[in-house]
Amino acid sequence: MRDIFTAELAALGEDLAAMSRLVESAIGSAGRALLDADLGLAETVIADDHTIDAVERDLDERCVALLAQQQPVARDLRVVVSALRMSASLERMGDLARHVAAVARLRYPQHAAPGPLVDTFTQMHEGAVRVAQQVTTVLESRDLDLAVAIERDDDLLDRLHAQTFTAMLGGENQLTTQETVDVTLLGRYYERFGDHGVSVARRVVYLVTGDFADERGAP
């Protein structure tokens, strides 16, 4: 019985990592669609988001089934409850990738990221991809150093988010109203993406160390 449960918990961890790889692919493609004004890529991200949603549903059902059949307590119980929360964060990261792709699609054949902000959004894209890759790796390896690296990249995303406001409001770059709206939304999507990545990482840290102080949700 215990062996079956251990195997099922391990499978749950693998599925979370697999879900994270889908999110990684989505945010990578969404950012390239944004920076290259690539309509096909944007549409792929949007169309594929339902796969991430389906994986979440499947994972959640399995968590509930595990709770019902195995009646875990103590640490095992917390692992399953944390898996429920991590899948919710990953699903939300997928939504945010879809939102970035949707802005790219709306502006096509124009570029949604205005000229003066291309560099900032390139860095945001790279930061978000790193967050997504590190989330996958931390789920696979439970390497706590990597969880710290995610926090650093989240800080970078916050700084880049602040830069978008400086660029818009500094008066040097006169953006159109449409550009201002797009930059405001895109900046927020990337910033939230980082928050959810940190949230997943903290839950992994919590599971490894048992330190509940680290576990609480999105920053």
Add this chain to the structure above:
Amino acid sequence: MRDIFTAELAALGEDLAAMSRLVESAIGSAGRALLDADLGLAETVIADDHTIDAVERDLDERCVALLAQQQPVARDLRVVVSALRMSASLERMGDLARHVAAVARLRYPQHAAPGPLVDTFTQMHEGAVRVAQQVTTVLESRDLDLAVAIERDDDLLDRLHAQTFTAMLGGENQLTTQETVDVTLLGRYYERFGDHGVSVARRVVYLVTGDFADERGAP
């Protein structure tokens, strides 16, 4: 044993409703702070958000304790898992109220809602307050008709959100860049608030009817 569990489930429902009343108060005050440029009210909302976060932590801990001690299965298990998800949505609704208040605070003594959009934001405020009130009532009463009313108010918030874009981009109202940024963020906060309200309502419908199709997360 069964009686204790039933009593604990009822207490959980009452605590979710109490949490929802805090969210109701937060979104009401945040909207008034926004529309009246009321700094004190904005600061109260921001300072009080930690109370909602603390209620969520407490609720979640009790859900985990219930799972461990009572080992519920079938419907009872789903009630507890749903409570975990509803508390996450309510906590997020509190965050969004705080975000609205933060914009009001940043712009004080100016009004963050620009003149041409005051009417739209007044309607958004009223819609969001209705959503919050209805969420509380649906949690208290499990009245499914009310869950439908929440969906209608969420649709209204979506339409008002779309109106903000028309107003910004229609060319009739020349907003400053700062106003455009604020309107974009505020519109998104209200729109997300409605989504989370619907999410909570759907979970209540699911618990009452057992129809899983209605239960899936935020729209």
